[in-house]
Amino acid sequence: MTINGELLIGARAVRGTSGEIRAINADSGETMEPSFGGATLEDLDAACALADAAFDTYRETSPELRATFLETIAANIMAIGDELVERAMAETGLPRGRIEGERGRTCGQLKLFAGVVRAGRYLDVRIDPAQPDRQPAPRPDLRLRNIALGPVAVFGASNFPLAFSVAGGDTASALAAGCPVVAKAHSAHPGTSELVGRAVQKAVADCGLPEGVFSLLFDSGRSIGQGLVADRRIKAAGFTGSRGGGTALMKIAQDRPEPIPVYAEMSSINPVILFPGALVAKAEATAKAFVGSLTLGAGQFCTNPGLVLGIEGDDLDTFIGTAAAALGDMPAATMLTPGIAKAYRTGVEAIGAHDAVETVARGKPGHNCQGQAGLFVTTAADFLAHHELQDEIFGAASLVVRCPDLATIADVVDHLEGQLTAAIHIVEGDYPEARKLIPHLERKVGRILVNGFGTGVEVAHAMVHGGPYPSTADGRSTSVGSLAINRFLRPVSYQDLPDDLLPDALKQANPLGIERLVDGER
């Protein structure tokens, strides 16, 4: 496949004329070929018009056709072959193993949603049959199904060039729900985006779907991203990125004549809580595993463990000492973009210079595009007094908070903003105290895990990758796992419709053979 810097607007590939975007080799900092033309507002309008025109046809495609479409996207992505892997490696600085794994995850996600579409459970079909003889008034026939919200804007994420970008989780769940997608490529990996975009565009054609089901735009500034969320034909948006970026989109969405949901995944420092028994039993092993999680992928995960809470004393010192030693050996790691590397340096310098914070270890230094890991320590009193200490530093930096006791750990948890994950490290003797802390954690996070770290997000039915604000814009949802499809659906009730006019999912004979709730019973 060729990368030639074109926008994909429905079935067309056209050169954008509003400025240009260049990929930068993450490791060398050098500009890469080709240049990508930025979309104009006319391109944006064309993509949205096509998406809107495709919506009614696409949302009523059969489960089999829609599932096949998702599987075809996966096959077309694999068919790109090594060109995709190498381009993504160059644009992101991520190693081959990670990119290949992420490609597998991306295709796995598409296939998971194909299964979700075929099962039909996401339609939440409910039937309350008529009761013509009910007193004092007859009951009508009522049938409910979920329908797709409408065209969805998907913003590619810098840190997942495949799994949360053009054909990533947001796109897969929106397409599964029956929503056309207008994707905005992340400027950090435009070549990867175009390759994947062409694979989706080809799948649309392969499956004979209306061309407007998918478009891909490049944005040389911010006007295309902002315009997408503001466009009246767009009915929801998916975003993974900074808090500033996410809240800006939320504001645009709220200020529309018709506000729409923005599913923005923003910032999280993912507290790790070390219980006393676990520290006695395995401070060293936990410290090493912690450093492994912290530095994975240069720390560029939303679920990176940026905060550690433990009770001050010898065992915590052992944890800190072991972690410091392990981290001190860590080579600097290439970050996704020069901008992210710079923001990381700024964040680490600020926390290192903070009066209430002690720097206990730094990884090995590197060049300008690399991040040097950092481990910092403060006290609970200082952490509670300085709100800025819970600002996310995107990269391999973590802050250990020495707490006098478990009650103070609970206070610190209560004081935290919303988070994606919390991890507790425990042995059996810690269970009684863990049981007390869990309700505090449930209020703050979307996922609680035991004796592990939040990095490594399973694509599964029971996954929640979400959490209270500001970890996400809407804690009622997840962006990973089969439940993510719910973000792009809304229920519609049909009262007394003749069978002829009902959608297949609701017809009396159940031609789709799906699970349905009849009079409140399965």
Place this chain on the structure above:
Amino acid sequence: MTINGELLIGARAVRGTSGEIRAINADSGETMEPSFGGATLEDLDAACALADAAFDTYRETSPELRATFLETIAANIMAIGDELVERAMAETGLPRGRIEGERGRTCGQLKLFAGVVRAGRYLDVRIDPAQPDRQPAPRPDLRLRNIALGPVAVFGASNFPLAFSVAGGDTASALAAGCPVVAKAHSAHPGTSELVGRAVQKAVADCGLPEGVFSLLFDSGRSIGQGLVADRRIKAAGFTGSRGGGTALMKIAQDRPEPIPVYAEMSSINPVILFPGALVAKAEATAKAFVGSLTLGAGQFCTNPGLVLGIEGDDLDTFIGTAAAALGDMPAATMLTPGIAKAYRTGVEAIGAHDAVETVARGKPGHNCQGQAGLFVTTAADFLAHHELQDEIFGAASLVVRCPDLATIADVVDHLEGQLTAAIHIVEGDYPEARKLIPHLERKVGRILVNGFGTGVEVAHAMVHGGPYPSTADGRSTSVGSLAINRFLRPVSYQDLPDDLLPDALKQANPLGIERLVDGER
């Protein structure tokens, strides 16, 4: 039971000291006894603090206890007896039959949610068991359940003094979800509110629940309602009322440091579409049924048929003529408050004076607190040119739009704002054209009904009382029916927790005996 004008803050009843509220006899316009003391910001703070303190205990109550609590509220409401009916009649001007029916519906709603809580399906339990031998990495044990969002603010609605007020649908669904409720009484029926509030307060005590599960506040201005939505301990709000009121609360909720969802049900004109075959077959009968629906409860329903679309010609003229005759015989009806009666008069006068609108019938005139029904006609071209013609007039007024053909009816539907309901009147010969129009309607409404009217909202599993903005703030939800509980829930995932630390819903032995999705299968 006594009505003495007190706030209910947890287990206490206290006199509010921030101004006073007086009920007005809807029919006579006379001020009623007693006076109700408005809550201060300290009262608001106390209620929110109690709700927050009760949350962790209440959200983990057993299904049986929580269901019994809901049933106890229903029993306590019935135990008030006729005093409640008479007070509600006096405060709202609604007739005995309607109030008794609404009381039955209110108690039925509470019992429906007791069943929902016992069934446990709303928890959406999903279990993906560990796969320790999976390659390249083991899969952890993942378990998901929904938990309650947190304390919820509920605003009483003027037009449903029981079913959408202190112990109405929002309260029932929030309590069922495990959320404490801080209710703000509607000032139009404070006595009804206090009576019902005391029934809920007593149920909290009867069931041995933490007092903060329920509080009731009166607001002599707007600061309490606004302060409730702004309070950091409140995690969602339910509101039914005007578009101005709803959007103001949405703005407050969005401007918080932690934005929260506001489920505001606002304005809807509920289009009725008369297909050609149906007009030939039954124009007169449909017109009479239409006037019955339009004037029911003085037209004070969110689902009142405020817009009729039909193809111009003799049959539509027959419909209009029959409706005009029936409406002309309608006595004026007492409206809920003098303010609502005045707003209705203003709205009807404005549409009657509109250059593009012809007044074809008015009901019989009445006194100042009454509404005189109105039927108006315009053309599709004028309707499309004058956006103000789709503004809701709360009361028994409706606008018939003469359309040249079915394609124009589709254009008018496309041009509408979001609506709660749409009704299509058809005979079998109309099915092909109805099939074409339904996708247009699905984009605009939450419920589509055939050969009926939207008034009369069944409390059922398959009901959607919701719809795209501005009919509601969030078209992804319903405020009536068992699905309403979803508004107050969010998913949490538990990874690798020992069975001892899992909530009952997720324990391996399934002690609650509820339906669970294991590895994607029931």
